[in-house]
Amino acid sequence: xxxxxxxxxxxxxxxxxxxxxxxxxxxxxxxxxxxxxxxxxxxxxxxxxxxxxxxxxxxxxxxxxxxxxxxxxxxxxxxxxxxxxxxxxxxxxxxxxxxxxxxxxxxxxxxxxxxxxxxxxxxxxxxxxxxxxxxxxxxxxxxxxxxxxxxxxxxxxxxxxxxxxxxxxxxxxxxxxxxxxxxxxxxxxxxxxxxxxxxxxxxxxxxxxxxxxxxxxxxxxxxxxxxxxxxxxxxxxxxxxxxxxxxxxxxxxxxxxxxxxxxxxxxxxxxxxxxxxxxxxxxxxxxxxxxxxxxxxxxxxxxxxxxxxxxxxxxxxxxxxxxxxxxxxxxxxxxxxxxxxxxxxxxxxxxxxxxxxxxxxxxxxxxxxxxxxxxxxxxxxxxxxxxxxxxxxxxx
Ligand SMILES: [Zn+2]
Numbered sequence: 001x002x003x004x005x006x007x008x009x010x011x012x013x014x015x016x017x018x019x020x021x022x023x024x025x026x027x028x029x030x031x032x033x034x035x036x037x038x039x040x041x042x043x044x045x046x047x048x049x050x051x052x053x054x055x056x057x058x059x060x061x062x063x064x065x066x067x068x069x070x071x072x073x074x075x076x077x078x079x080x081x082x083x084x085x086x087x088x089x090x091x092x093x094x095x096x097x098x099x100x101x102x103x104x105x106x107x108x109x110x111x112x113x114x115x116x117x118x119x120x121x122x123x124x125x126x127x128x129x130x131x132x133x134x135x136x137x138x139x140x141x142x143x144x145x146x147x148x149x150x151x152x153x154x155x156x157x158x159x160x161x162x163x164x165x166x167x168x169x170x171x172x173x174x175x176x177x178x179x180x181x182x183x184x185x186x187x188x189x190x191x192x193x194x195x196x197x198x199x200x201x202x203x204x205x206x207x208x209x210x211x212x213x214x215x216x217x218x219x220x221x222x223x224x225x226x227x228x229x230x231x232x233x234x235x236x237x238x239x240x241x242x243x244x245x246x247x248x249x250x251x252x253x254x255x256x257x258x259x260x261x262x263x264x265x266x267x268x269x270x271x272x273x274x275x276x277x278x279x280x281x282x283x284x285x286x287x288x289x290x291x292x293x294x295x296x297x298x299x300x301x302x303x304x305x306x307x308x309x310x311x312x313x314x315x316x317x318x319x320x321x322x323x324x325x326x327x328x329x330x331x332x333x334x335x336x337x338x339x340x341x342x343x344x345x346x347x348x349x350x351x352x353x354x355x356x357x358x359x360x361x362x363x364x365x366x367x368x369x370x371x372x373x374x375x376x377x378x379x380x381x382x383x384x385x386x387x388x389x390x391x392x393x394x395x396x
Pocket of ligand 1: 312
């Protein structure tokens with residue numbers, strides 16, 4: 001059975017926008033995208049989506065579903081840039097937790113992402129059970145088990161986990177951050193990721209405190225680790241930025257996703273481009289924590305097309321990819337909203353190495369794509385990216 005979905009505007013993303021466009025489906029597979037006039041004769045059935053834009057689903061390149069239960073942290077004021085204080089409060093909240101409600105809250109977050117049109121979510125955490133779509137859901141998740149440990153003792157504990165999961169072929173493992181993970185452990189995790197062909201997603205250059213630790217071994221993270229018994233003096237500060245450090249360790253390649261990427265030296269942007277490493281920006285989380293703004297125009301000028309991610313409910317007061325696009329546009333008003341939409345779709349899919357399945361209409365897995373109600377067909381990208389009104393999204 002052939003079905004044509006017709007709308008005033010179709011955004012294939014991999015090719016130009018089509019006014020009065022149509023998507024031809026056969027057995028739940030998209031077989032053609034063209035002006036409606038060209039497909040009219042082929043359809044057994046025409047479904048009209050008046051006032052809608054047809055487009056591929058969104059890619060959320062960075063989330064922590066298991067932190068959904070700690071959304072109250074993002075309702076409390078933070079001192080701008082005080083990431084260490086926020087981490088302390090998060091750890092205290094997790095310690096005090098009776099484990100009740102974590103999976104339930106994660107499930108609700110996952111459902112809300114699907115409801116707003118997210119088709120693929122990269123989720124970082126400790127518990128794969130928090131990242132399981134129900135059978136009837138269309139959203140797909142990429143779960144990465146996160147390891148960390150800077151002192152010899154804590155790195156050894158993480159290494160034990162790495163050994164324990166060695167034979168679990170479908171479990172991808174990744175590292176938390178350069179300031180929290182011992183040098184050799186970073187390399188071992190990356191080696192496994194490359195062997196498994198899995199994404200190596202790592203928080204990179206997020207805060208000034210991170211740069212302080214890497215440049216001098218001092219600062220708020222050093223104090224924090226010493227207080228918690230996580231500092232034994234074995235970490236040798238690389239005396240460089242985070243990206244330069246990862247490059248020196250041989251960790252930058254297409255399968256590496258540098259998340260946040262706020263504090264980058266211009267030479268580090270060149271390194272990311274040269275090594276074709278992926279980048280994922282989290283404007284909402286960066287704004288909440290007050291850690292700074294990622295240099296999007298400079299990344300774009302270097303040919304780097306970042307993904308966009310919401311990060312977790314503990315560091316972002318409202319989890320929505322539409323809001324992330326809007327905040328990114330507010331941070332960088334000179335960047336075309338059409339490009340920002342492309343970051344949340346096709347470029348995001350490429351950055352997380354899923355461009356064969358996601359990010360463009362023709363690739364929509366099992367024919368799933370979105371009809372998004374639009375109030376302004378004169379400026380559709382302004383409406384999608386800059387307008388704060390909640391989006392009415394229907395999955396097709
Ligand atoms: Zn994160």
